[in-house]
Amino acid sequence: MNTPLPHWLELALPFFHPVLMMVAFALALYALYLGIQARRVRTASANERKELIKGKFGQRHYLAGSLFLLLMVFGAIGGMAVTYLNNGKLFVGPHLLAGLGIVALVATSASLVPLMKDGQKVWARNVHVVLNVVILGVLGWQAVTGFQIVQRIVTQMLTTPQVA
Template sequence: MPETVGFSLNFIHPLMMWSLLALSGYALFLGIRSKKLRTTQDAELRKQLAKSKVSQRHFLVGSLVLALMVLGTFLGMGVTYLNNGKLFVGPHLLAGAAMACMIALAAGLAPLMQRGNVVARKAHVGLNMGVMTLFLWQALTGMEIVNRIWVNR
């Protein structure tokens, strides 16, 4: 593989993850609006939220986040392996793998939540808040890695 191609591949994962962080924020926003739809006593607000199909959009965007998170995790590991012949096992890799597992667990709770299981709903929210917290930290450590790649070019 030409050196410029290998070097350029290093930036696909970070660009994808920053986009995914923004998409995750949107999924969070939709989740909050979906909760508002379930819990509000305001008939007009309920009608407006139901009309905008906020719950369905949360489900769809969340599904996309899950798929892209898993894809992005393996893409990052694959590019690292292609360019270096090994993975660097450290906090960034381990936290990324944990995030992929956590988001899969959170998505797996959807059928239980659809049946009204409150414990599953709380676990879903807790797991996803953990993912978002790790994601913000990952963004910072990822930029440190990108900077090292850029400087050592």
């Protein structure tokens, strides 16, 4: 069964994933900032801590991280779905494989949170930080390869004659 999509949706659909991923990348940077601030709260002197604690950085970091996980899962599934809808297949290459790897790393990083809650599992916090640094690096590289894909899509849209 091959049901055609409305024309406006056909034009907009390829840009859903890139926009969502740009939002996710910005959110990742914000979560990094909040994580650094939460660490400052834990390591600050008593007077400084009293002032910093008002920022609720730990809670905000947790919420930003949870939203980032949500965006990455929906972004990965959405990107694959749109690619399949537009092309009838997935293109298995570095962008797809790295994206799936990022989702796995984000899920792993999030799974360490309960171990960090009590503050006694220092190794969990260290692994969480390392994973998130790797995620940010790969996500930055994904942005570059993603923009190359978007350029190809736009070029294809501009050169393919429209059927009325």
